[in-house]
Amino acid sequence: MISAYTGTQVREAEKPFLDDALGPGAGAVLMQRAAYGLANAVISALRGRGQRLYGSSVAVLAGKGNNGGDGLFAAALLAGRGMRTTAVLTAGDAHDAGLAAFRKAGGYAVTLTGDNAAELAAMAGGADVVIDAILGTGAQGGLRGPAAALIEALSRSRPDLVVACDIPSGVDADSGEAHAPVLAADLTVTFGAAKAGLLADPGADSAGRVRVIPIGIELALPWPALRRLEARDLSALLPRPERRAHKYSRGVLGVVAGSSAYPGAAVLACKGALAAGVGMVRYLGPPDVADLVRQSCPEVVCSAGAVADTHVQAWLVGSGLDDSDEQQLQRARDAADSGLPTIADAGALPALPEVLAPQVILTPHAGELSALLERLGVSLDRSAVEASTLSAVRRAAGLTEATVLLKGATTLVASPFQDFFSQAEATPWLATAGSGDVLAGIIGGLLAQVGADVGRFGDQGIDPDARWAAIAAMAASIHGRAGVRASGGGPVTASGIADAAREVMREL
Numbered sequence: 001m002i003s004a005y006t007g008t009q010v011r012e013a014e015k016p017f018l019d020d021a022l023g024p025g026a027g028a029v030l031m032q033r034a035a036y037g038l039a040n041a042v043i044s045a046l047r048g049r050g051q052r053l054y055g056s057s058v059a060v061l062a063g064k065g066n067n068g069g070d071g072l073f074a075a076a077l078l079a080g081r082g083m084r085t086t087a088v089l090t091a092g093d094a095h096d097a098g099l100a101a102f103r104k105a106g107g108y109a110v111t112l113t114g115d116n117a118a119e120l121a122a123m124a125g126g127a128d129v130v131i132d133a134i135l136g137t138g139a140q141g142g143l144r145g146p147a148a149a150l151i152e153a154l155s156r157s158r159p160d161l162v163v164a165c166d167i168p169s170g171v172d173a174d175s176g177e178a179h180a181p182v183l184a185a186d187l188t189v190t191f192g193a194a195k196a197g198l199l200a201d202p203g204a205d206s207a208g209r210v211r212v213i214p215i216g217i218e219l220a221l222p223w224p225a226l227r228r229l230e231a232r233d234l235s236a237l238l239p240r241p242e243r244r245a246h247k248y249s250r251g252v253l254g255v256v257a258g259s260s261a262y263p264g265a266a267v268l269a270c271k272g273a274l275a276a277g278v279g280m281v282r283y284l285g286p287p288d289v290a291d292l293v294r295q296s297c298p299e300v301v302c303s304a305g306a307v308a309d310t311h312v313q314a315w316l317v318g319s320g321l322d323d324s325d326e327q328q329l330q331r332a333r334d335a336a337d338s339g340l341p342t343i344a345d346a347g348a349l350p351a352l353p354e355v356l357a358p359q360v361i362l363t364p365h366a367g368e369l370s371a372l373l374e375r376l377g378v379s380l381d382r383s384a385v386e387a388s389t390l391s392a393v394r395r396a397a398g399l400t401e402a403t404v405l406l407k408g409a410t411t412l413v414a415s416p417f418q419d420f421f422s423q424a425e426a427t428p429w430l431a432t433a434g435s436g437d438v439l440a441g442i443i444g445g446l447l448a449q450v451g452a453d454v455g456r457f458g459d460q461g462i463d464p465d466a467r468w469a470a471i472a473a474m475a476a477s478i479h480g481r482a483g484v485r486a487s488g489g490g491p492v493t494a495s496g497i498a499d500a501a502r503e504v505m506r507e508l
């Protein structure tokens with residue numbers, strides 16, 4: 001499990017070291033560890049590209065705070081390894097000790113002004129590696145003045161290799177909001193712990209690969225702001241049938257999905273649930289859709305019954321529902337009101353009551369989340385949701401009292417109790433019609449199997465209240481991995497994602 005923290009949490013954890021309570025100069029030791037980790041990461045990245053260190057060039061863009069200090073100390077270490085090093089001091093001022101070490105190691109420093117931004121951008125753009133150490137966790141807002149002009153020009157020249165020091169400058173460490181201009185990094189080397197803003201869009205867009213360098217504050221960190229499940233967490237959390245299992249003990253999922261207009265959504269949701277290994281799927285819906293479901297998935301038991309008469313462990317409602325089909329919408333409302341865990345997708349989102357419960361998982365994409373928030377009195381259009389995904393999903397979970405999964409390149413899940421998960425295993429090829437229906441199916445399949453198993457989650461450090469969010473995150477991870485597997489670098493179909501999900505489950 002990757003744990004991520006807000007910038008404020010990390011700074012709080014660093015405080016005892018900076019106060020010299022642990023001995024004089026303890027703060028400087030943290031910075032040395034950060035700089036050493038950053039320099040080593042740059043060396044590995046260059047070597048990974050088959051580049052020799054000796055004679056390669058590095059440009060470090062250094063702000064006046066400790067982030068700039070990290071960059072300058074790292075550049076000093078790189079100069080010591082034979083790299084040609086230039087520092088652009090973006091704020092006139094610089095970290096004294098860092099600059100002294102840099103100069104002593106043979107580095108050349110130049111001060112950015114309004115007049116030389118274009119010239120310095122051209123110089124930095126020609127370096128083998130650019131280190132962005134302008135702003136870190138102490139930033140207020142985005143880059144301004146000559147630093148903004150420098151980054152704008154540098155972004156256009158697409159440098160070979162950009163390494164962000166702690167966080168790309170202009171990205172908010174707490175929220176992932178990005179204040180343009182931001183120089184997109186290939187690699188972000190972050191200190192002490194991952195910052196939440198690196199694991200949420202749009203911050204994640206600019207972060208590239210994220211590498212965490214331990215600096216000795218780890219034991220002082222509080223409860224994480226955001227978590228990401230990794231393969232071993234999924235392996236521990238996924239169900240395996242017991243020797244005497246039967247289809248009912250393995251979990252039955254009820255599906256209320258599809259309409260004459262969108263019958264395929266019901267099929268894809270069922271395929272997702274079956275791929276997730278559920279004991280049985282019971283489909284409720286119009287006869288023409290049920291016929292298609294039977295033909296495509298003969299395993300599914302179809303009926304036109306009522307929710308109250310259908311014995312299941314969990315419900316999936318909404319994928320492909322038509323807002324004119326009052327009978328299906330009523331079934332969706334009944335399911336969400338049943339007290340059973342329920343994943344509510346697409347057409348169910350506008351049909352459910354405003355206030356729900358934590359075991360109800362809503363799965364909007366950014367446009368649907370914008371509409372959902374609008375109904376709750378919060379005006380945030382789609383692009384505003386995309387610009388502040390973490391805060392948007394937090395607000396939605398708080399207002400609806402439901403668990404909310406926001407789909408996208410990074411999938412964010414928020415519980416109404418302020419537990420957050422972020423998964424980003426997917427590929428953009430996943431953005432294909434019907435992909436979300438398969439995700440809904442996987443969530444439903446997992447809810448039916450492990451929703452009641454509080455102990456399984458507790459063993460992995462997940463509170464009972466947070467397990468609905470964890471289940472949604474598990475499904476997003478499986479769905480993303482399945483997309484990558486089905487794609488192999490090319491187009492995928494939603495059915496292909498469902499097929500690959502079964503293989504991913506087996507491997508995990």
Ligand SMILES: NC(=O)C1=CN([C@@H]2O[C@H](COP(=O)(O)OP(=O)(O)OC[C@H]3O[C@@H](n4cnc5c(N)ncnc54)[C@H](OP(=O)(O)O)[C@@H]3O)[C@@H](O)[C@H]2O)[C@@H](O)CC1
Nearest residue numbers: 014030031034065066067135136137138139140141142166
């Ligand atoms: N603490 C530790 O032990 C360790 C910390 N570490 C490192 O320190 C980093 C945090 O350092 P930090 O606190 O000095 O802040 P930092 O991000 O460098 O920038 C703040 C400076 O910039 C200024 N400024 C602010 N906003 C601005 C803007 N929009 N545009 C322009 N300027 C702006 C602001 O000055 P102000 O304008 O407020 O006077 C201030 O001087 C952290 O990310 C990590 O890399 C590691 O070494 C490990 C040990």
Ligand SMILES: Nc1ncnc2c1ncn2[C@@H]1O[C@H](COP(=O)(O)OP(=O)(O)O)[C@@H](O)[C@H]1O
Nearest residue numbers: 407408409426427428430431433434435436437
């Ligand atoms: N750029 C992207 N990169 C990775 N995954 C994506 C991207 N865009 C969308 N996805 C994923 O694809 C799925 C699309 O779901 P959705 O928008 O509901 O599609 P549909 O309604 O057509 O089924 C979601 O799981 C989402 O997270």
Ligand SMILES: [K+]
Nearest residue numbers: 132135167169
């Ligand atoms: K930075």
